[in-house]
Amino acid sequence: xxxxxxxxxxxxxxxxxxxxxxxxxxxxxxxxxxxxxxxxxxxxxxxxxxxxxxxxxxxxxxxxxxxxxxxxxxxxxxxxxxxxxxxxxxxxxxxxxxxxxxxxxxxxxxxxxxxxxxxxxxxxxxxxxxxxxxxxxxxxxxxxxxxxxxxxxxxxxxxxxxxxxxxxxxxxxxxxxxxxxxxxxxxxxxxxxxxxxxxxxxxxxxxxxxxxxxxxxxxxxxxxxxxxxxxxxxxxxxxxxxxxxxxxxxxxxxxxxxxxxxxxxxxxxxxxxxxxxxxxxxxxxxxxxxx
Amino acid sequence: xxxxxxxxxxxxxxxxxxxxxxxxxxxxxxxxxxxxxxxxxxxxxxxxxxxxxxxxxxxxxxxxxxxxxxxxxxxxxxxxxxxxxxxxxxxxxxxxxxxxxxxxxxxxxxxxxxxxxxxxxxxxxxxxxxxxxxxxxxxxxxxxxxxxxxxxxxxxxxxxxxxxxxxxxxxxxxxxxxxxxxxxxxxxxxxxxxxxxxxxxxxxxxxxxxxxxxxxxxxxxxxxxxxxxxxxxxxxxxxxxxx
Numbered sequence: 016x017x018x019x020x021x022x023x024x025x026x027x028x029x030x031x032x033x034x035x036x037x038x039x040x041x042x043x044x045x046x047x048x049x050x051x052x053x054x055x056x057x058x059x060x061x062x063x064x065x066x067x068x069x070x071x072x073x074x075x076x077x078x079x080x081x082x083x084x085x086x087x088x089x090x091x092x093x094x095x096x097x098x099x100x101x102x103x104x105x106x107x108x109x110x111x112x113x114x115x116x117x118x119x120x121x122x123x124x125x126x127x128x129x130x131x132x133x134x135x136x137x138x139x140x141x142x143x144x145x146x147x148x149x150x151x152x153x154x155x156x157x158x159x160x161x162x163x164x165x166x167x168x169x170x171x172x173x174x175x176x177x178x179x180x181x182x183x184x185x186x187x188x189x190x191x192x193x194x195x196x197x198x199x200x201x202x203x204x205x206x207x208x209x210x211x212x213x214x215x216x217x218x219x220x221x222x223x224x225x226x227x228x229x230x231x232x233x234x235x236x237x238x239x240x241x242x243x244x245x246x247x248x249x250x251x252x253x254x255x256x257x258x259x260x261x262x263x264x265x266x267x268x269x270x271x272x273x274x275x276x277x278x279x280x281x282x283x284x285x286x287x288x289x290x291x292x293x294x295x296x297x298x299x300x301x302x303x304x305x306x
Numbered sequence: 307x308x309x310x311x312x313x314x315x316x317x318x319x320x321x322x323x324x325x326x327x328x329x330x331x332x333x334x335x336x337x338x339x340x341x342x343x344x345x346x347x348x349x350x351x352x353x354x355x356x357x358x359x360x361x362x363x364x365x366x367x368x369x370x371x372x373x374x375x376x377x378x379x380x381x382x383x384x385x386x387x388x389x390x391x392x393x394x395x396x397x398x399x400x401x402x403x404x405x406x407x408x409x410x411x412x413x414x415x416x417x418x419x420x421x422x423x424x425x426x427x428x429x430x431x432x433x434x435x436x437x438x439x440x441x442x443x444x445x446x447x448x449x450x451x452x453x454x455x456x457x458x459x460x461x462x463x464x465x466x467x468x469x470x471x472x473x474x475x476x477x478x479x480x481x482x483x484x485x486x487x488x489x490x491x492x493x494x495x496x497x498x499x500x501x502x503x504x505x506x507x508x509x510x511x512x513x514x515x516x517x518x519x520x521x522x523x524x525x526x527x528x529x530x531x532x533x534x535x536x537x538x539x540x541x542x543x544x545x546x547x548x549x
Contacts, residue, residue: 179416182400182408189397196357196391197456198383198412 017150022268024153024161028226029240030264031164035219036241037248037256038168039212045188045251046201046208047099049109053116054216054241055234056123057094061087061217062224062233063127066136076139080221087217091210094119099205127231138225156225163222165257167215172253180207188251239280240267243287249297259297310335310464310495311356311387316365317519318355325351327519328365333464338496340510340527342503344540348519349499350392353466356497357382357389369464383413386463390453392499393472398442402433402452405441406459413460426455429488447478454482454489464495471502479505507531515539 036054043051065083068074074082098119102111140155153161175181186194187204195201216234223233240263248259266286270279290297311333318326325348333339341349354360356367358379367374369387379389397405406426410419427434430451436444441452450470457465470486471479483505490496490509500506506513507527515523515536523539525531 179411182404183412186397186400186405186408189399190395192359193391193394193396194412195359195379196383196389197409198380198414198460199408200378200380 018272020149020151022265022272024148024151024157025268025271026261026265027161028153028157028264029267030261031160032219032223032237033240033244033263034164034168034257034260035215035222036237037244037260038171038253039215040241040245041250041253041256042171042184042208043212044245046184046204047103047109047112049103049112049116051116051212052113052238053094053098053119053123054212055238056120057087057090057213058216058220058223058234058237059127059229059231060090060123060220062138062220062229063131063136065217065221066138066224066229067131069138070136076141080138083221084214084217088210088214091213092206094213095206095209099209100202103205124231136224136229138221138229141222141225156222160222160226163218167218168253168257171211171215175253184208240283243283246287246291247297255297308335309333310337310370311497312368313352313356314366316352316355316362316367318351318360318362325519326355326362329516329520331514331521333495333497336494337512338490338498338510340506340513341497341499341516342506342513342536343516347516349516350468352516353389353468353497353499357387357466359389380412383460386461387466388413388457388460388462388464389466390457390468390470392468394453396441396444396449396452399440401438401440402444403437405452406433406455409456409459415459415461419459422459422461426458429458429485430455447474447482450474450482451485454485458489462493464497465489465493466497468499469501470498471500471505503533503536
């Protein structure tokens with residue numbers, strides 16, 4: 016019994032973290048047709064920025080963390096300006112942008128090492144709430160993650176479904192050329208999408224920096240898992256991403272529980288390879304949405 | 307009559323293949339102009355250049371007295387140049403009403419989009435019945451109606467129609483033609499490209515035949531246009547060789 020509830024807690028925490036990452040990646044993928052390799056590094060940078068506002072600037076916890084996330088949204092503006100818009104309209108622009116985001120990863124990681132040094136940092140536990148369920152305990156940041164991740168991504172889904180900008184985003188992802196002929200500026204949509212995606216990654220960074228530690232390479236693992244989520248849920252659908260994130264969380268929780276921490280990533284990627292061979296359009300998609 | 311659109315000596319292509327070879331075109335302020343000619347000879351490329359979806363290699367385009375070089379498609383839509391593309395799949399996961407609202411918002415008419423919607427529904431009653439349906443599930447004719455309706459939502463001054471009746475059955479084509487006639491009466495200027503020669507001649511004031519990226523023949527769209535003459539043009543002859 017306690018095994019099952021431990022797995023459940025772990026699933027919800029991991030799934031929530033992957034969801035925050037994968038939702039942004041999906042959003043970028045469906046509008047820009049680009050996989051953002053910089054997403055893991057952006058998660059890491061968000062964690063460091065929040066930590067700095069908290070520990071160095073001495074701001075109160077909540078203000079520091081929200082400030083860190085907002086600062087990352089500003090980084091999103093720069094990111095779009097430097098890495099996306101100069102390249103995206105050129106021939107093979109999507110490839111150029113992908114390479115540019117790969118370069119951004121190295122710059123951000125080396126930058127973090129220079130700015131904050133090699134010693135590992137941590138954001139303190141968020142809140143002292145504690146819930147016990149069938150022998151397993153979820154507390155503090157874990158509890159915040161379990162609640163906050165689906166709430167934020169649910170909010171995003173609502174914005175996409177109900178607001179004017181959401182309608183614009185969906186139109187651009189469904190038919191870029193016709194959207195432009197209607198007067199939609201892809202540039203504005205890209206900016207919106209990149210800011211939201213990086214903001215969500217920064218939230219994941221703060222949570223992960225509190226559950227585990229902050230280090231320049233802390234975003235690598237979540238990025239790889241989010242990649243698996245995209246393969247699992249079918250890149251481009253938010254519904255599939257939500258299901259995929261928790262499915263991968265579950266898979267990782269189960270394999271960690273039964274086979275140990277070191278076998279879990281192997282099994283997760285094995286599952287991905289099998290899925291990609293059997294259903295290249297994503298396990299959870301009924302049809303391929305044409306480009 | 308002053309010119310709303312002036313295309314001068316335009317050349318354009320894709321990669322190493324040249325599609326337009328120094329083509330020129332005038333559209334007056336209250337004029338409907340038809341473009342005829344076989345597929346693959348540059349009609350669509352010309353229209354894509356006019357709405358700045360495709361960048362011309364050389365030549366100039368001016369709309370309402372201003373050079374459009376460097377304008378985004380968005381800027382042109384907001385100045386009333388509205389292009390309804392050929393065979394668009396539309397937005398498969400948006401409903402008809404969402405797509406219409408989107409067009410109003412994107413072209414700067416968000417404030418009075420409901421009036422625009424009522425108007426579009428009066429031109430295309432079928433769209434009113436389908437308003438909650440995803441555009442991806444519409445029939446070919448309904449999809450064209452939605453596409454035209456989206457164009458109207460943007461309140462065009464110059465409406466560019468690229469093959470509005472492509473692939474439709476004669477019955478549906480007839481229904482749509484009547485709708486386009488109605489639109490003709492309320493939009494200042496139109497450029498119409500269509501495979502149906504009779505439709506183009508009935509709806510326009512003048513026509514041009516586009517062959518190999520240039521205009522090879524022009525005339526007034528009245529009853530005197532000979533079909534056989536036109537077919538021989540289509541089948542490879544040039545205007546000078548005919549007699």
